[in-house]
Amino acid sequence: MYPTEESDPFCLSAASATRLLTDAPWRRFASMGDSLAAGTGDPSPGYANLGWPDRLAGTLRRVRPDLAYLNAAKIGATTAKTLANQVGPVLEFGPDLIHISCGANDIWRPDPDLAEIGWNLRRIFERAAETGAQLTTFTLGSAFVVPGFPDWHDRVRALNDITRELAATHAAVLVDMWSHPVNSRPNLLSADRVHFSTSGQAVMASELVKGLVDVLRAHPVTSDRAPE
Template sequence: MEHNVLTEETDPFCLDQADAVALLAGAPWGRYAVVGDSLSAGTGDPTLGYRDQGWSDRVAGVLRSVRPDLDYLNVSENGATTAKTLEKQAARMLEFSPDLLHLPCGANDIVRRRPNFGEIERTLRQMYDLAKGTGALLTTFTLGRAYVVPVFPDWPERIATVNEIVRGLAAEYGALVVDMWDHPINDRDNLLSADGIHFSTSGQAVMAAEMVKKLAESFGTDK
């Protein structure tokens, strides 16, 4: 389709820095934390024409332009399950005392022969309980349909199920959801990295733009 044709400047789903900063002008957050897995980390291969930076660092950069005193903590780790996020990252998250906090959405919880969705929901709920106790505004993504693991024939159903769990918990706990499940970029032939799993930096740029727009909506400055 659009392989290496669009650039960050011409991509209709991207925001340039000035527009992103304008959207978040007056943002109240000064302590931004990100926990979870490679999706939280912004892992992905470079895309020609796009800045080589993950979505979370991009959002932090926008927030820092608005709030130069912003403190930013990203302790996410590639391959982390929700349980591992709780075990290895939660203490640092709590110590940091964020007022804006991004949570993972179970991507690695479903990479097993027979995922137990009841257990996945219980573990995610533990994370939301802990995160809610910080008093921070919570954010998360749903998984995009371009994310495919061919060894599991039921993979689309797995993603749909975990996305519904995430949407339900987010609604219950007042978290903002950036829904990537059916975003138009899922159809781009250069979206995925070489591993066929992670969004390349073109996707990272779009995810950052969607997060900025969602944050802007949350405090009434969406334009």
């Protein structure tokens, strides 16, 4: 029997997530990249039909009702397209919390250029970091394998290594989905056998909340909200 959102051991309840982020200072949240950053996934029985970015934005909005939210991510976006088409609008938005996830569509090519992928990702992270915003990112999970690419997991590992390096360089919150236990769930993937269904989206949102809590604990902030 599959878990529901209420029984999922990897999911935080809405109340718990909100309580954990009570002192969150972020007022402008933006996500950019590909379908992972967009929160693409099929509905799962027992889970709210929401991608992880909308879930996180909802939690932050319960803490900060004036939260502004922009999801500039596009299904199918490559690192080059993200750099060319999304970075500008995201920076113009003026975010103080930025999520970056892309590269999967680059390694889907017959002969991916890892040097080019790495250069594009470095520029994306550098430009985002120049804003002073808190950055967040994911590694790709191991649950799906692309038919026709016997070296698929090697490609994913290479991309994940780049992502981990950039996260460490820019003090980004890194949610490492590669070896997360949720990868073993039979109902994790959507019908396309690529994207995490909303059960996986719920887990990713919860893991990001936990990562942001770690940031708050390391760098406590004084809330400027009026007393309730």
